[in-house]
Amino acid sequence: MKLTCLVDNAVLPYTPFWGEHGLSVLVDTPEGRVLFDTGASGTVLLHNLEAAEVDPASIRALALSHGHQDHTGGLAALLERRPGLPVYGHPDLLRERFSRRDAEMRAVGMPVYRSPDAREEEGMRSIGMTIPPEDLRRRADLRLSPQPQEILPGVWTTGEVTGRTEPEGRSPYHFVRGGAGWEPDPYRDDLSLVLETRRGLVLLCGCCHAGLLNTLAHVERVFGRPVVAVFGGTHLVSADADHLERVRQKLQLLSPIRVSPNHCTGETAFHFLRQALGPEVVRPFPAGAQVDLENL
Ligand SMILES: [Fe+2]
Numbered sequence: 001m002k003l004t005c006l007v008d009n010a011v012l013p014y015t016p017f018w019g020e021h022g023l024s025v026l027v028d029t030p031e032g033r034v035l036f037d038t039g040a041s042g043t044v045l046l047h048n049l050e051a052a053e054v055d056p057a058s059i060r061a062l063a064l065s066h067g068h069q070d071h072t073g074g075l076a077a078l079l080e081r082r083p084g085l086p087v088y089g090h091p092d093l094l095r096e097r098f099s100r101r102d103a104e105m106r107a108v109g110m111p112v113y114r115s116p117d118a119r120e121e122e123g124m125r126s127i128g129m130t131i132p133p134e135d136l137r138r139r140a141d142l143r144l145s146p147q148p149q150e151i152l153p154g155v156w157t158t159g160e161v162t163g164r165t166e167p168e169g170r171s172p173y174h175f176v177r178g179g180a181g182w183e184p185d186p187y188r189d190d191l192s193l194v195l196e197t198r199r200g201l202v203l204l205c206g207c208c209h210a211g212l213l214n215t216l217a218h219v220e221r222v223f224g225r226p227v228v229a230v231f232g233g234t235h236l237v238s239a240d241a242d243h244l245e246r247v248r249q250k251l252q253l254l255s256p257i258r259v260s261p262n263h264c265t266g267e268t269a270f271h272f273l274r275q276a277l278g279p280e281v282v283r284p285f286p287a288g289a290q291v292d293l294e295n296l
């Protein structure tokens with residue numbers, strides 16, 4: 001099994017890949033290709049697929065970690081090249097999502113960049129999926145479940161991350177529309193992939209709003225084995241010192257072969273973990289990087 005980072009905030013130097021705030025990772029297995037997330041835009045996703053010499057038509061299935069645009073923004077362009085694509089995720093994926101970050105930045109006089117088609121109401125900008133649910137049902141083969149699903153042999157979704165006793169990867173800006181008005185996003189849809197390799201279970205996270213510690217505990221409970229490597233967005237960017245220390249302790253206990261956190265991990269968390277676990281274990285995973293999971 002092999003991973004290729006297709007979209008990330010960072011790019012492998014001296015490669016033709018483009019970067020953006022988003023994530024997309026290609027999982028190559030002997031049984032076929034699974035794409036995990038689509039980055040923030042079709043422009044970057046299609047460019048980077050071409051740079052990686054991957055024909056979109058060769059993708060067997062897509063899994064979406066959650067509904068945020070930095071993970072689902074490339075979906076419309078992908079479906080144009082690959083109509084009827086099986087799409088795995090949590091049923092809450094289709095729920096509207098909002099951010100009030102723009103309004104707060106404006107309130108303190110900071111400049112705000114907004115794409116021309118950004119929708120905003122009551123100071124809340126829509127940051128959920130850009131394809132309406134009815135459209136998506138017509139254009140893709142939606143396979144939504146809160147339970148773990150096996151996409152191809154050895155490639156699983158975690159399903160909904162249950163029993164969240166540890167800190168989540170929250171943003172104070174993220175909201176959903178609830179019965180009584182705006183409510184903090186419960187991130188029910190947030191899921192990761194679990195890959196069964198010769199070396200053991202590999203965890204591939206999208207944004208990990210459910211929290212890395214909660215996700216690791218959920219995987220151990222559901223799959224009955226510990227994780228030996230972690231890739232992807234871990235949302236430690238807003239973690240305090242206490243939270244980071246707990247992550248360090250857990251990872252040192254697991255003694256993983258590889259930890260390659262990217263996207264929403266944050267520089268502080270990355271270097272803190274690299275110092276604790278060593279540069280052989282903690283390595284970057286920018287767009288253009290490839291890893292053979294059977295020979296980590
Ligand atoms: Fe997110």
Ligand SMILES: [Fe+2]
Pocket residue numbers: 022023068070071206207233263264
């Ligand atoms: Fe994200």
